[in-house]
Amino acid sequence: MQERPSIQQLENFIIYGKVRNFATAAHRANITQSAFSFQMKKLEEMLNIQLITRSNRGSDLTREGEFFLQKIIPIIDELDEAIDELQKFAGKAVYINIGALMSMGDILMNRHISYFKQHNDNNICFNVYNLEAKSMLKKLDSGQIDIASTFLLPQMHADGCEKKLFCKDEFVYYAPCLDLTQDKITADIIQRYPLVTHSPDYFMTNSLEDYFVKLKIHPHIDARLSTPYAIIHYCKHNKVATLISKRLLQELGITNDYYELLEPLNFSSYLLYKHENPKIKSMEIFVDYILDLYQQNR
Missing domain, CATH: 3.40.190.290 (D-Maltodextrin-Binding Protein; domain 2)
Known part of the structure; x- marks a missing residue:
């Protein structure tokens, strides 16, 4: 039986496919660049197909790499959703970590969570962190928090994030x-x-x-x-x-x-999150709730 890639290798290949840069991809994967490059090389050796071109000018996906990327993204997304749903089916709590912008005030998020818990799935639990913008974006990028509630200020860079405006x-x-x-x-x-x-x-x-x-x-x-x-x-x-x-x-x-x-x-106040998060289904239930809440109060 042919050896199959690990989930970690596939997830990291997806990260590379989104940024097309080894240094940036390694940072997002929270490993060293050399370890990341080694993983991609092992993946290519396992498949016996070159997925990434490399040169002094940089790197990019090959035609085969583009094809493979489009095939595995929905597979990994479905796996993440299955794990999330299994946790709920088994009655286990799904913990969502939320960063609230320090200058915005976390008491506003406390009210949203309280209302949500009264009217929605009680298997979804929350940890709220009061953070300054730089720290919050860094934690969102590394996966330490799942959702950021923040003013989207001109100096802030939130590339690769879904941005949902919920109020002014x-x-x-x-x-x-x-x-x-x-x-x-x-x-x-x-x-x-x-x-x-x-x-x-x-x-x-x-x-x-x-x-x-x-x-x-x-x-x-x-x-x-x-x-x-x-x-x-x-x-x-x-x-x-x-x-x-x-x-x-x-x-x-x-x-x-x-x-x-x-x-x-x-x-403008936004909720920021990443689609590749394995808790995405639970996160979107909460995000949609906040959006509906403010839409009703307009």
Whole structure:
């Protein structure tokens, strides 16, 4: 009987087929480039067919490699689905790991999970991690998290991910200790009072700075804090303001002391995930639930 490729070899060949680069493919497979190249060589030797061309200018799939790739992708997808369904059939919980953007606030995801558990498959369980964008995208790429809930900011690169827009987040001017009478906050007011915002290396910090450049202002930053909850608490006890998600404030029960911005500041909120994840069926049940939830509330 002819020796057959391992599942790992086939999965890694699919990864290569998507990126067409050994270094990138090895990174996504979480192994060294030499180990990845060795696996592909062994696969070719086992099949006695060259699947990948290699030269000083790079590498690519051969005609046979393209054919093989299209044949094995649905096979691996069906195997993943079968394993997922078997786990459910056996009554075992499927754990979905979710990364929530630090500056977005994980309490919003907590509510989604609570509602989902009340109305859907209780064999699906969740682990939620509050992460900064760089760390979250890295964990999504390596498979340490299954779904990322994030603003898709211009500086972020999420190549190879499915991107599902579920809502638009309006940012407002939150200033509970300032005596303001304006209906809408102008650039002059933002410039006048000190602000508290996110840590310097957060992607959100860069996006807010772009907004200030657009307004042609340089507001004084009173403090830079690590979470939106710390920022909100700081604002409650100091004569400062912040620019923050209206949706997050309302989820925390805060219905006043914030003001609309004359120059709107909005961010698109997305769920990111990868189709080659073996838990894809369970993940898509949850993703579809979130999309339906926001569609109904529009």
